[in-house]
Amino acid sequence: MRPDPDRARRLLATKGWLADQPEDLRRQILSGAHIMERQPGEYVYAMGDAPTGIYALTSGRLKFVNYLSSGREVGTWITEPVDWFGEVSMFDRLPRLQSTIALDRCVVLHLPAAGFEAIVAACPAYWRNFGLILSGHLRTAMRFLEDVAAEASHIRVGRLLVMMAAGESEREVTAGVVVEVSQDQLASTTGLSRQSANKALKRLEGEGLVERRYGAVILTDPARLAALGR
Template sequence: MEKQHIEMMFKRNAWFTQLPEDVIHSLVSMSKTKHLAKHQQLHAKGDEADGLYCVLDGKIRVSNVNMHGKEMVLTWLESGSWFGEISLFDGLPRTHDAHAEQDTQLLMLPNTTFQKLLRKQPELYPHFMRLLCQRIRATFALIDETGGLSLSGQLAKRLLLLASGLVNGLPDDKADNGNPIIKVSQESLAQMINSSRQTVNKLLNELKKQGVIHNQYGGIEILDVNALKKLSEI
């Protein structure tokens, strides 16, 4: 993959847009690419951290297994999404499982290289602290999502979270009229809220009838953010 395309991945992500140009060049030159086949595991919960990752192409499923042995999908990370930063800072094992949902190309900044960069340029710490804070906010939002909300409330909360870019740091896509567009399948949403695709389809149709969303090919357009916020509280 061309270096120019890789640099665009850095600049596309909200976490890295404020980094100096020379730092972005350094990060790109220090990184390497990694390919995962469909369903291949990148890392398991408890694994030692080996680096910071960016999805160049494909999709990564981030999940955990609950006490009943059922996989709980936390989110999906697509092109432009960065992940794996928590373990790089606290030195502790990975907090989740990560699998390739399809053939996936990753950019990897090795842990040793990352630490060397921070020692050389300690002024970069605030940038990466913002990255961590972004992840913490997303975690709290996910906790709120499961705190007694109805399925419709959980779905509304999840749609807002995905549209905000809190999960992956990406700016939301926009329709010509400026409305946020979320690129996610019904199957993915179902796994995120521990429901069935049929139930999610029914809930989305209700939101469509209420004029809150509009289903389009490969995504969901948010027509009324305020209505979605109200629904996310019940």
């Protein structure tokens, strides 16, 4: 099935970062962007690529990864629909810090670099609006780093699951929400071994906070999960 550009644009215009922006900025972004599709394993961009614009996911899931000198892949995040990304390199004009790879069939909106530059050149005040994407990602990263540095493995995993369920728009997380993530992905993102991530999930399940499924985790008590270690 081919992606529906109109549906993708309607989704972004009503949810997430773009929905909160001025009408003129929304119009310029949506009219200057195009829709692209990626199959599982395909890249949106690769670590070291030149800046090519900013992106928004409208369906599917993407993972963000770095590679160690040994070649081992280290996952840093998994993004969900209506999340925006790729803004860092548009601010500093340096190569991409991470690779972004499709986990599922994905539909992505892409505002090319030329379109981005034209928008901020015509109205420099819009730099602040785009900066809100960057600051939101920075706040999420800082919260996650605090958890990784200070907490036990089951708390790391639990808080990561809540953050993934909420997304960058920090939507309300209700009981029964399903987070599609594998144990390998959880381990890579939290800096744990697969065995440690599995033990952490078993502990959370034993406490009635989650239910494990193949390739997914159900959050049965997200409020208690978010409060772990507080």
